[in-house]
Amino acid sequence: MGLADLHLHTIYSYDGTASLSAVLTRAKKLGLDVIAITDHDEIRGAVKALELAPNYGVEVIPGIEITTADGDLLALFITEKVDAGLSLTETVLQVRELGGVCIAPHPMAGGMGMKSLSGQTILKALRNPLVADTLIGIETYNGCAIDRISNHYANILASRLNIAKTGSSDAHIVDTIGFGVTEFEGHTAADLVSALRNKTTKARRQKEWSAFRVLSSWGMRYMGSAFVRITGWARA
Numbered sequence: 001m002g003l004a005d006l007h008l009h010t011i012y013s014y015d016g017t018a019s020l021s022a023v024l025t026r027a028k029k030l031g032l033d034v035i036a037i038t039d040h041d042e043i044r045g046a047v048k049a050l051e052l053a054p055n056y057g058v059e060v061i062p063g064i065e066i067t068t069a070d071g072d073l074l075a076l077f078i079t080e081k082v083d084a085g086l087s088l089t090e091t092v093l094q095v096r097e098l099g100g101v102c103i104a105p106h107p108m109a110g111g112m113g114m115k116s117l118s119g120q121t122i123l124k125a126l127r128n129p130l131v132a133d134t135l136i137g138i139e140t141y142n143g144c145a146i147d148r149i150s151n152h153y154a155n156i157l158a159s160r161l162n163i164a165k166t167g168s169s170d171a172h173i174v175d176t177i178g179f180g181v182t183e184f185e186g187h188t189a190a191d192l193v194s195a196l197r198n199k200t201t202k203a204r205r206q207k208e209w210s211a212f213r214v215l216s217s218w219g220m221r222y223m224g225s226a227f228v229r230i231t232g233w234a235r236a
């Protein structure tokens with residue numbers, strides 16, 4: 001199973017405080033396989049992070065959080081800026097032209113300057129088959145959502161629309177990276193896209209995944225020595 005944090009801000013966002021190297025270092029330390037850099041209406045940090053990623057051993061998806069006229073939209077796998085202020089459908093179609101895919105972040109959430117897409121807007125946009133082929137996920141766990149109830153509603157919406165569910169931190173500071181993650185079959189960004197299209201991703205809170213990661217790395221390190229101890233004891 002791979003883990004991805006698909007919604008991260010850096011100092012390239014007007015409201016982010018984390019440097020690219022701090023984000024990449026933290027992601028590696030947490031054991032994340034893939035991260036998406038998604039600054040507000042800004043692509044420069046994501047493109048730079050893509051170049052730096054091999055030095056840190058974390059796969060980076062370049063992305064952007066676009067302020068559409070209907071609310072925020074995550075675009076992944078693009079290296080060019082998409083203009084803010086267009087409708088959801090127009091924006092998704094532009095991202096499609098650039099070869100990217102979209103995720104609806106924190107739908108229906110309010111507060112903290114979040115401008116979120118409504119369920120109705122997403123539903124309407126998905127009637128366009130090209131939009132439906134490009135907007136392939138709903139963020140059902142956002143680590144920053146102040147009104148936790150919006151995560152609950154997002155989950156219901158994604159189930160009703162039969163669309164992939166993602167979890168992300170929406171971190172604006174280094175310490176909150178990994179507060180939400182997307183679990184997927186495989187380990188690479190390509191595996192992640194397949195999982196999104198197959199609707200097999202799972203949204204996880206940090207509490208749910210960190211114990212698993214810690215235990216599995218602990219297991220790798222200590223099971224061997226425990227085995228030696230046990231077999232040594234058996235021989236004695």
Ligand SMILES: [Zn+2]
Nearest residue numbers: 007009065170
């Ligand atoms: Zn965000």
